[in-house]
Amino acid sequence: MAFNDFINYKCEYRKGLVAFLDILGFKQFISCAHPSDIYSLYMLISTNYEISLNNNINIAVFSDSIIITSEDVNNTNFMSACYLIINQIYWNFGLFVRGGISYGYYYCSNNISFGQAIVDAYLCEEDAKDIKIAIDKKALPFIMKHYSWCLDQEDEKYSINQFIFQNKIFIEMGKEAFKAKNLDIEKTFKLDRENIIYLLRKYSNTSLYSKYLWMLKSFNNFCDYLKQHEIFMEKIKIDEI
Structure with a gap:
């Protein structure tokens, strides 16, 4: 495509949901990781492209930022895509992701993204401070x-409670699972608990x-x-560090 074709190309904004995800600790990761590991991180994210497009979701990545968009505000796969990527990055590279979600006009195609909704999602993520996905009022x-x-x-x-969202399937089948003494489910929750306590102690000073x-x-x-849904586990809640 010639330069004049780009100049004369007319693109239109779309309107929908936009998530801006920020990979935390990325500068340190870049300085310490082997280029192959960094490449693997981007390839891991890119494995979601085709699946997402089939579900009317677009993903764009640049440096430590990931943008996920969908025109369909009722597309429940949108949030699933956000947490799929968040979990992939955490479990494979030990990196946390913070995010913000907004609604409005944006353009996203072939890894090119811009628009007010993306700016609003970025500002929402920046304001969040904590490791979570914050929700803009729009x-x-x-x-x-x-x-x-x-x-x-x-x-x-x-903000989205990641533990409730990610374990929805456990909650829906919770009573039956715990009655059947499905220890794998309880083990998952205990690993989350132990990891949080470890991090709080490690970074206490x-x-x-925060x-x-x-x-x-x-x-x-x-x-x-869980307790409200009559799913009880002993010594799961963190009372003190």
């Missing part, structure tokens, strides 16, 4: 419609402590949620 009505069951609220700000403290609050909210 996106809240649509997120509330499908995800009110896994929202945390603090000072009129909303650093600026990162970020992991949010994970403790979110996890305990999840434990309360």
Whole structure:
């Protein structure tokens, strides 16, 4: 395509949900990791491209930022795509991801992304501070419609409770699973608990402590949620560090 073709190309904004995800600790990862590991990280994310397109979701990546968009505000695969990538990055590379979700006009095609909704999602992520996906007020009505069951609220700000969202399938089958003494499910929750306690102790005297403290609050909210659904586990809730 000639330069003049690009100049004369007319693109139109779309309107929908936008997630801006930020890989935390990426600078340190870049400075320490082998180029093959960095390449593997990007290839891992790219494995979601085709699946996402088939579900009316677009993904764009640049440096430590990932943008996920969908025109369909009722597309429940949108949030699933966000957490699929978050989990892939955490479990394979030990890196946390923080995000923000907004709603509005954007352009996203062939790894090119821009628009006010992307800016708003970025500002929402930046304001979140803690390790979570924060919800912008423009996106809240649509997120509330499908995800009110896994929202945390603090000072009129909303975010997705990752533990409730990711373990929804366990909650839905929870009573039967725990009656059948499915120890794998309980083991998963205990690993989450142990990891949070480990991180809080490790970073107790650093600026990162408050970020992991949010994970403790979110996890305990999840434990309360389980109790409300009559799913009980002994010594899961974190009472003290």
